[in-house]
Amino acid sequence: MAMIVFVIFWIICGAVAATIASSKGGSALIGFIVGVLLGPLGIIIAFFIGNEKAAAEAQIQSGDRKKCPRCAELVQPDALVCKHCGHEFDTKATPIG
Ligand SMILES: [Zn+2]
Numbered sequence: 001m002a003m004i005v006f007v008i009f010w011i012i013c014g015a016v017a018a019t020i021a022s023s024k025g026g027s028a029l030i031g032f033i034v035g036v037l038l039g040p041l042g043i044i045i046a047f048f049i050g051n052e053k054a055a056a057e058a059q060i061q062s063g064d065r066k067k068c069p070r071c072a073e074l075v076q077p078d079a080l081v082c083k084h085c086g087h088e089f090d091t092k093a094t095p096i097g
Pocket residue numbers: 068069070071072073082083084085086087
């Protein structure tokens with residue numbers, strides 16, 4: 001009987017982690033897997049799964065970073081070339097010389 005309680009507890013951890021990850025803008029599936037595998041620790045990790053993406057979105061919204069259209073990595077707003085993939089941004093808006 002104790003085993004069933006243990007299993008249910010772990011599944012609930014997965015569900016809670018999935019809900020947290022999803023509400024933070026992350027993947028509910030990843031949150032669930034982490035929650036089931038790690039239990040209460042997975043719930044804590046779920047906060048960081050979502051926060052990472054939410055933080056990136058916040059940086060784009062506030063203009064601290066822009067998203068590279070080619071590799072989807074965040075780069076400096078003043079960057080002319082993506083440091084991740086070498087994509088050259090449209091520089092027409094920023095006259096040089
Ligand atoms: Zn790039």
